[in-house]
Structures are given as C-alpha cells and as structure tokens.
Amino acid sequence: MITGSPELQMLVRTHIEEIAKRKDELIHIGLPGGRSAGHLIQGMLGLDDSVFKRIRLYLLDERLSGELNSDTLMEAGLDKAVESKRFAKSSLTVPRVGKPLLENKSTKFDLVYLGIGEDGHVASLFPGSYPSEDSGQTALITNSPKPPSERVTFTYRGFLDHAQQSPVYLLALGEGKREALNRLLSDKETANTLPCSFFFHHDFPVTIITDIKE
Numbered sequence: 001m002i003t004g005s006p007e008l009q010m011l012v013r014t015h016i017e018e019i020a021k022r023k024d025e026l027i028h029i030g031l032p033g034g035r036s037a038g039h040l041i042q043g044m045l046g047l048d049d050s051v052f053k054r055i056r057l058y059l060l061d062e063r064l065s066g067e068l069n070s071d072t073l074m075e076a077g078l079d080k081a082v083e084s085k086r087f088a089k090s091s092l093t094v095p096r097v098g099k100p101l102l103e104n105k106s107t108k109f110d111l112v113y114l115g116i117g118e119d120g121h122v123a124s125l126f127p128g129s130y131p132s133e134d135s136g137q138t139a140l141i142t143n144s145p146k147p148p149s150e151r152v153t154f155t156y157r158g159f160l161d162h163a164q165q166s167p168v169y170l171l172a173l174g175e176g177k178r179e180a181l182n183r184l185l186s187d188k189e190t191a192n193t194l195p196c197s198f199f200f201h202h203d204f205p206v207t208i209i210t211d212i213k214e
Helices: 005-022 036-045 069-083 156-162 175-186 195-201
Strands: 027-031 055-059 061-063 111-115 138-141 151-154 168-172 206-210
Touching: 005 027, 005 036, 005 111, 027 036, 036 069, 036 111, 055 069, 061 069, 156 195, 168 175, 168 195, 175 195, 175 206
Parallel strands: 027 055, 027 111, 111 168, 168 206
Antiparallel strands: 061 151, 138 151
C-alpha cells in the first residue's frame, strides 16, 4: 500500500533502476492512459539520464477523439523532456488501428503498468468487450462504456505474447476503485466480467499497488 503520489513515483524509479542494473539494452515499458499515467511519468523523470535515455514507452490504449492519452503523457512532463533532448518523441509508441504496438515480435516488456477502472477494466479492455482468443496485438473498440466510444487498445493476446514473464503492476488508486479491487481479490470472476483478473488467471507476475485503506 502507498500513501500518495510521491511514494508511487519513488516505486517507479526503483522498479526501473533495478531493471537497468540487470540489463544494458533498451528498457521497454507499457503504460496506461488516464490519471495515473502522470505519476508514472513524473517518477521516470527523476531517473539518471543514463537510464532514462534507454527507456522506450508504449501506450497501451489510445482514445480516437477528444483529449488523447498520448497528450496526457506529454503534458505530464514528457514534452519538457523532449524539448530538453532528454527523451526523443519517437521513443513513445502509440497504438494504431490495424498496426502492432510492438513491431518486433520478439520484443518483451520489461515492465507493465495498468490502471484499474471502477468497472475493473484495464487499458480499453472493458467488461464483455470482446473475447481474448484469436486477437492481434491491438484491437479497435467501438462501444466503450466511457467516452469516447472509439479507442484502440493492446489486447489480451498481446499481453500473453509480450508480457507473460514481465512484472505487471495494477494500480488501484482512489476510493472509487474499492469495489473493483475487492472483486479482484475475491478471485471469483473472469476477464469477461472483470478484465483486470486476466493477469491472475494466466499466472503473470502481478503486484497490486493501491492507496485504499482496509
């Protein structure tokens, strides 16, 4: 359990620094959109340049109208990092309709962060949105229960192919996520009704990060 955003930012830096000690290559990180993304970016901005320059970020879902998740990431501090040449804009990959998020099929995520929604959704994988089988890396969602209705999301199949051995951190931040967190911890639902439970049913190395007190 964390007590606030400074602690989350410190956790993110620690996660990445530990990976940077183990490998010298690029560090591939999957990120959510939404409110929690800003805290993750702020944590990364505190990294030493020698580590930060090796990071490649992959947005795991994008809105197709209105305020874009990619804009939220830039406004959280990536824009200033680009201006100061600490970060190249090309190091952020945004999902596109009909195009794989990870061009190299052998690329695996080193870290995945996902926010849990009030209904238990992750990325733009909403309850009952579509089956997990026979999907590519990305899928077009046209009936999102949250506006905007059209989004493109990384898929269950994408997570299985590129993140099954990766540390996955599920963020349940804010009192509004209490019900979804309780449902997740009950271990009584499937991804069809509670998408965030997918990672537990498929034995991903999952950690829940929450600020919700018992």
